[in-house]
Amino acid sequence: MPGAALGGQADEDDCDLGWSVAMLMRDYKAHVEPVVAGLPRGARGYQLLYTVIRKRIRTQVQLADYLGVDRSVIPYVIDDLVEAGLVNRQADPDDRRVRTVVATPVGIERLQDLQVRMAEAESAFLGALQPGEQQQFRSLLSRVARQARDHTTRTNPQTSLEEP
Numbered sequence: 001m002p003g004a005a006l007g008g009q010a011d012e013d014d015c016d017l018g019w020s021v022a023m024l025m026r027d028y029k030a031h032v033e034p035v036v037a038g039l040p041r042g043a044r045g046y047q048l049l050y051t052v053i054r055k056r057i058r059t060q061v062q063l064a065d066y067l068g069v070d071r072s073v074i075p076y077v078i079d080d081l082v083e084a085g086l087v088n089r090q091a092d093p094d095d096r097r098v099r100t101v102v103a104t105p106v107g108i109e110r111l112q113d114l115q116v117r118m119a120e121a122e123s124a125f126l127g128a129l130q131p132g133e134q135q136q137f138r139s140l141l142s143r144v145a146r147q148a149r150d151h152t153t154r155t156n157p158q159t160s161l162e163e164p
């Protein structure tokens with residue numbers, strides 16, 4: 001078997017991609033969940049707030065599609081962030097039928113604080129890599145994630161990445 005040493009023990013460079021992705025996700029959650037624990041919907045709330053502010057994606061449909069969240073779920077995430085005073089829904093000036101999600105000054109300030117803390121958590125999470133390798137890893141991971149999003153959208157546009 002390629003990559004297996006004598007006695008059936010795997011070489012450290014042998015990579016089971018599924019296992020690796022699962023271990024990364026588990027460890028990532030362990031690092032970032034304490035950072036977003038006080039935010040409505042935790043990591044999902046952070047992703048939505050980040051996307052509204054940094055990516056300037058503002059309609060519910062576009063947010064759901066970008067984040068890989070079922071379109072029926074996204075209003076609940078937004079409702080919780082509205083209730084916390086972090087975002088507001090506003091009528092789109094170009095199309096009154098469309099409601100856009102806009103960050104409040106409190107939401108912008110909260111994201112700025114969270115980003116500092118997330119950067120620290122993510123740096124610890126990627127601690128096995130040198131700073132240049134961390135940036136390369138992020139870049140490569142982002143490319144693969146965009147490909148996965150595009151593939152999922154093309155093959156099954158109703159598929160959600162979030163479990164109900």
